[in-house]
Amino acid sequence: xxxxxxxxxxxxxxxxxxxxxxxxxxxxxxxxxxxxxxxxxxxxxxxxxxxxxxxxxxxxxxxxxxxxxxxxxxxxxxxxxxxxxxxxxxxxxxxxxxxxxxxxxxxxxxxxxxxxxxxxxxxxxxxxxxxxxxxxxxxxxxxxxxxxxxxxxxxxxxxxxxxxxxxxxxxxxxxxxxxxxxxxxxxxxxxxxxxxxxxxxxxxxxxxxxxxxxxxxxxxxxxxxxxxxxxxxxxxxxxxxxxxxxxxxxxxxxxxxxxxxxxxxxxxxxxxxxxxxxxxxxxxxxxxxxxxxxxxxxxxxxxxxxxxxxxxxxxxxxxxxxxxxxxxxxxxxxxxxxxxxxxxxxxxxxxxxxxxxxxxxxxxxxxxxxxxxxxxxxxxxxxxxxxxxxxxxxxxxxxxxxxxxxxxxxxxxx
Amino acid sequence: xxxxxxxxxxxxxxxxxxxxxxxxxxxxxxxxxxxxxxxxxxxxxxxxxxxxxxxxxxxxxxxxxxxxxxxxxxxxxxxxxxxxxxxxxxxxxxxxxxxxxxxxxxxxxxxxxxxxxxxxxxxxxxxxxxxxxxxxxxxxxxxxxxxxxxxxxxxxxxxxxxxxxxxxxxxxxxxxxxxxxxxxxxxxxxxxxxxxxxxxxxxxxxxxxxxxxxxxxxxxxxxxxxxxxxxxxxxxxxxxxxxxxxxxxxxxxxxxxxxxxxxxxxxxxxxxxxxxxxxxxxxxxxxxxxxxxxxxxxxxxxxxxxxxxxxxxxxxxxxxxxxxxxxxxxxxxxxxxxxxxxx
Numbered sequence: 001x002x003x004x005x006x007x008x009x010x011x012x013x014x015x016x017x018x019x020x021x022x023x024x025x026x027x028x029x030x031x032x033x034x035x036x037x038x039x040x041x042x043x044x045x046x047x048x049x050x051x052x053x054x055x056x057x058x059x060x061x062x063x064x065x066x067x068x069x070x071x072x073x074x075x076x077x078x079x080x081x082x083x084x085x086x087x088x089x090x091x092x093x094x095x096x097x098x099x100x101x102x103x104x105x106x107x108x109x110x111x112x113x114x115x116x117x118x119x120x121x122x123x124x125x126x127x128x129x130x131x132x133x134x135x136x137x138x139x140x141x142x143x144x145x146x147x148x149x150x151x152x153x154x155x156x157x158x159x160x161x162x163x164x165x166x167x168x169x170x171x172x173x174x175x176x177x178x179x180x181x182x183x184x185x186x187x188x189x190x191x192x193x194x195x196x197x198x199x200x201x202x203x204x205x206x207x208x209x210x211x212x213x214x215x216x217x218x219x220x221x222x223x224x225x226x227x228x229x230x231x232x233x234x235x236x237x238x239x240x241x242x243x244x245x246x247x248x249x250x251x252x253x254x255x256x257x258x259x260x261x262x263x264x265x266x267x268x269x270x271x272x273x274x275x276x277x278x279x280x281x282x283x284x285x286x287x288x289x290x291x292x293x294x295x296x297x298x299x300x301x302x303x304x305x306x307x308x309x310x311x312x313x314x315x316x317x318x319x320x321x322x323x324x325x326x327x328x329x330x331x332x333x334x335x336x337x338x339x340x341x342x343x344x345x346x347x348x349x350x351x352x353x354x355x356x357x358x359x360x361x362x363x364x365x366x367x368x369x370x371x372x373x374x375x376x377x378x379x380x381x382x383x384x385x386x387x388x389x390x391x392x393x394x395x396x397x398x399x400x401x402x403x404x405x406x407x408x409x410x411x412x413x414x
Numbered sequence: 415x416x417x418x419x420x421x422x423x424x425x426x427x428x429x430x431x432x433x434x435x436x437x438x439x440x441x442x443x444x445x446x447x448x449x450x451x452x453x454x455x456x457x458x459x460x461x462x463x464x465x466x467x468x469x470x471x472x473x474x475x476x477x478x479x480x481x482x483x484x485x486x487x488x489x490x491x492x493x494x495x496x497x498x499x500x501x502x503x504x505x506x507x508x509x510x511x512x513x514x515x516x517x518x519x520x521x522x523x524x525x526x527x528x529x530x531x532x533x534x535x536x537x538x539x540x541x542x543x544x545x546x547x548x549x550x551x552x553x554x555x556x557x558x559x560x561x562x563x564x565x566x567x568x569x570x571x572x573x574x575x576x577x578x579x580x581x582x583x584x585x586x587x588x589x590x591x592x593x594x595x596x597x598x599x600x601x602x603x604x605x606x607x608x609x610x611x612x613x614x615x616x617x618x619x620x621x622x623x624x625x626x627x628x629x630x631x632x633x634x635x636x637x638x639x640x641x642x643x644x645x646x647x648x649x650x651x652x653x654x655x656x657x658x659x660x661x662x663x664x665x666x667x668x669x670x671x672x673x674x675x676x677x678x679x680x681x682x683x684x685x686x687x688x689x690x691x692x693x694x695x696x697x698x699x700x701x702x703x704x705x706x707x708x709x710x711x712x713x714x715x716x717x718x719x720x721x722x723x724x725x726x727x728x729x730x731x732x733x734x735x736x737x738x739x740x741x742x743x744x745x746x747x748x749x750x751x752x753x754x755x756x757x
Contacts, residue, residue, distance in 0.1 A: 070716060090462075095719040098453075100474035124471055125458035132463050176608070185701040186717065208457055208470060235614035236593065239699035299464050341463050364464040369453065369472045372719035380713065383702040384525070387616075398525065401505075405498045409722050411450035411488075 023052035024112055026320030027313045031059040034304075034318070035072055036087035038064040039262065041134055041338030042302065046087065048325035048333075057317060069095070076101040079309035084318040087304045090365040091372065093122065093130050098369045102129055102305040103315060112320040115327065120341055122303060132303035133326050134338040136262050137362060138195055138286055139297060139353035145280040146174055146255035159199070159225050159287045159296070162256055166232035169255055178255040179232040180248050184241040189386070190379035191298070195258070196222040198363045199289050199296030210370045210412040212403050214378070215396035223385055223392040225289075230386060232256075238383055252277045258286065258296075261354035265336050268350050283353035285360045297357045298365035301341070370412040377403040439734065446494055446727030448487040451480040487724070494728045499710075501732075502526045528729070531705045532736075537620065538706070539688040539740070542627040546684055547677065549628065550635025555665060557636075558643045569640070576633035584626055584697035591622060616703040623704055626694050631687065635680045642676040643669070678748050685740050690733065707733045 032053070036042045046062045054060035063083070065071075069092050075082035076096065088096065096102045104127035109116065113131065122130040140162070142155050147165060150172040156162040162179075169178040182188040197204075202218035205211060230237050234248070246263050248254050250273035259267075264283050267273065286297035304322045306315045328344025335346055339354045347355050365371075377399045385395035407413040454476035460469045496503045506529075509522035524530045557568050575583065590597045591612045602610050612618045646669055654664050670677075692708035695701060701709065707729060714726040 069719065091719065094471070097474075098472050098720065100478060119463050121461070123459075123461040125456075125460075135463065184699060210453075210455065210470070234593075235609055235611040238702040239613050301463050358464070364462065364467075366469070367460055367462075367471075368469055369455070370720075376713070376717045376719075379717065380527070380701070387702065390525075401498055402527070406722055406725070408497075409449045409490075409494065409724050410720050411453040412455070414452060 023324040024320055025053035025056045025324065026112060026317040028056040028317075029058050030314045030317035031084070032057050032061070032314070032318045032321055033059070033083045034062045034085045034087065034322075035068055035075060035083040036062065036064050037068045038066050041262075041334065041340075042087055044330060044334040044337055045133060045304075045322070045325045048330045049321040052324045053317070053321035057321070060321075068092075072096060073099055073101065076307050076309060080311070080314075081307045081309040083307060084310045084314050085304050085306050085322060087302060088130060089136075089300050089302050090367050091300075091375075093303075093305065094367050094369050095372065096305060097124075097129060101308055103308040104128060105131065105306060105319065108306070108316060108319040111316070113323045116323060117341070117343070120303070122301070130303040130305045131323070131326070132301035132341055134302045134340050135354060135358065136260060136300040136302070136339065137297040137354050137357045138191075138258055138260055139295070139357045140284050140287055141249065141257035141259055141264075141267070141353070142282045142284065143252075143255040143277070143280050144282050145276070146178070150174055155282055155284050156256065156287060157285070158291055158293075159196070159229070159289060162287050163228050163232070166229075166256055170232065175253070175255055177232060177234040177253075179229055180240070180245040180254040180257040180259070181229060181233055181237065182241050182245055182259065183230060183233065183237040183386070184244075185238050185383045186379040187375065188241045188379070189238070189382055190375045190377075192258070193222060193226060193378050193382055194298055194365075194375070195286065195296040196225050198298065199287070199294050200225070201289075201294065204366060204371065204374060205368065210407055212374060212400045214374070215393065215400050219396045220392045221289075223382070223395065227386060229258075238386065247272075249273075249281075250277060261339060261351070261357075264350035264353060283349065285353065285356035286362060288360070292360075295357045295360040295362040297362040299358055299362050300365055302338075370407055370410070373406045373410060373412070374399075374403045377406065442727045442730050445486070445723050446731055447489060447491060447724075449490040449494065449724050450487045451477060451484070452488075453477055454480075490724065494724045495732070498526065499714075499725055500528050500728050502528060527705070527710060528707075528732070531707050531710050534620070534704045535689060535691060535706045535736075538624060538627060538691050539685060541624045542631065542688045543681065543684045545624075545628045546631050546635050547680060550632055550680070551639050551670075551673070551677075553632070553636045554639035554643055555669070557640060569637075572636050573633045575629050576631075576637075578630075580630060580693040581697050583630060584694040587622075587626055588698045613699070619698070619700050619703040623691075623694050623698060623700060626698075627688065627691065630694075631684065635684065638676055638680050639673060642673045646672050675748075675751065678744055678751070682741060682744050682748075685744070686737055689737050689740060707736070 034046050036046055043064060046064070050060050050062060068086065072086050072092070073095060076086065077099070086096065106128050109121065109128055109131070116131060120132045121128045122132055140156065144155070146169060150165070150168040152165045152168055156165050166178045169175050181192055183192055197214065197218060200218040200221045202216060202222060203213055206213050234240070242260055242263060245257060245259055246267060249257055249259070249267055252274060267281060268278055270278065286295040288295050306319050326342055328342065331340045331342050331344040336348050336350055339347070339351045381398040381402050382395055384390040384398070385392055404413060454473040455470045456473045457468060457470050460467050495501055498505055505526055506523055509519055513519040513522055524533050553572060557565060557572065560568060589595050592598050593602060593611055598612060601612065602608055612622055650668055651664060654668050659667065690708045691706045692712065695704055695706055695709050711726045711729045714722040714729065
């Protein structure tokens, strides 16, 4: 018996070793140091890279932290920098690029990334600056049982249908506050505005400049839609972000939600909620203004970058390790943790909303160097309107004034 | 003490204070006078999983060159101080010119980020400081008159709020006042209004923050006053008693005058602490209704992904000025007491 176990263990070890040898890890004996945010899909990618390539590296460290965005510029500025790679998203890549802290990857992709689909290369002016591997976006979550009880037989496709359905639920006496949205003052409320603004066909800046253009017909329309929606949201909505809205949903206290696609899998799993909620939750495209219009969502990708201030050998080893993780085996092992953009992904129920939103033609979150400043201005100036203390025009004028002040200081406007 | 001896005695403290207090303040001041260089923007084709688009990005080489020539940025003088995010002279002037009533003018002014935050910060300071002073003194006198067997436990219990980390303490209270939390649900029950929410009303949010501030800083004034009470001369108290003074009269005419230097000290500390109120705003997610000067600094440095050092520096300098302004009366009083004692 003991012998049998030993043989199996030995065989398993051989298999693991052969897997490690099979992966292309670039130059050996290098130090690989990854900074990334902290959610399961990112752990899957960085963890697979570590399994594949830590044997050949002199050092392999991963720092998963929700504060990644706050520390990455400081960590990458010294030479040699603290990390050889940062795993970023649309908005955070511009933050690194604004300071010139990441290197073009064209030669590394040629050498170690031939298996990666071409459309995953984030290319700016011909330079590949990051390699994407997963997508995310906001979309609609609905409780079909509650909708049916209120006499609504179709999943809402537009904002008006969503508001009508919420009204029906309230009038049927089922829920007083059927809608949940991430409206917490700050980044979240700014992002919620962005969704509706894009659905109304808004443009954030005058083309080719850093001049804001949110105080427009689309901006006013977006704010009015937003206020009609939060009319049916809990009075505390200005304090609610993803964790709170997910909890409200799992507690069965909401029937229509605009939440992140990455919350789909945790909501649909059997933890933290009842079967009544999970079996009746439907994930669908983010609502649009007109039927078949642009879905009110921003598409996001997550991907990896390689630091500029590290040796070429370290950069190559890091790239090869991370590229080796982006394969169908990793996707198969972690299929439901993300909407993977890689071969072998089988979209499950949790991915339905993001897929539908992307197919409906939602816009990607703008990758502009000054978008962070505008987003921050939206986040801090819109709450006066949502509290009912200001007109839409005044709130948007405040946003533009706050943005212009910050953009002048940051050098985007003169 | 001879001047020479005094100099050597004070030197380490002086050096540390220069290094860790004076120089950083000078550095913050210098940074607040500068803004970043012009970002050289280029239009390029930007491709990813969701298609290609023409968009702008920063020309790193050109911007880097500007930065190397002048690492501090462009000199802006007091421009940052007077812009809309700070003293907003132009905006206040325009509000004065266009609004018909004082109310309308005031609405316009507190809508500006700096004045809005200053209003909350001053209200918070003005409410919390006297409450903490009075309640702290009352609790100290109360505990002091307890039988000695009860003193130890009651001191321990009174100190508890101080032992809780501010961020954690306010987060716990935040969950309790949630409409599903114990306090929130009870309040809804009392007022028979299922939609009543402490977090959705500005007035209730301010009250909650002030009550939290009192709860959290009370132990500090309590323990200082309690220590002070141990030094009240018994002879004077007994003499007053012999003269027929009531307990109340003894407290007002003997105990409180004896504690005056301590009251000045506690007032100083409380004013400084309360003027930089910050943690409860973050943990109560109260940004929609209440922002303080420290919160503005935090927001400038952290939220935009592109830290606005000049703006944060200017707000810091204005905060320091505010603290100095508030402390001046107390400092003058302390100085007079000191001169009086020397005579």
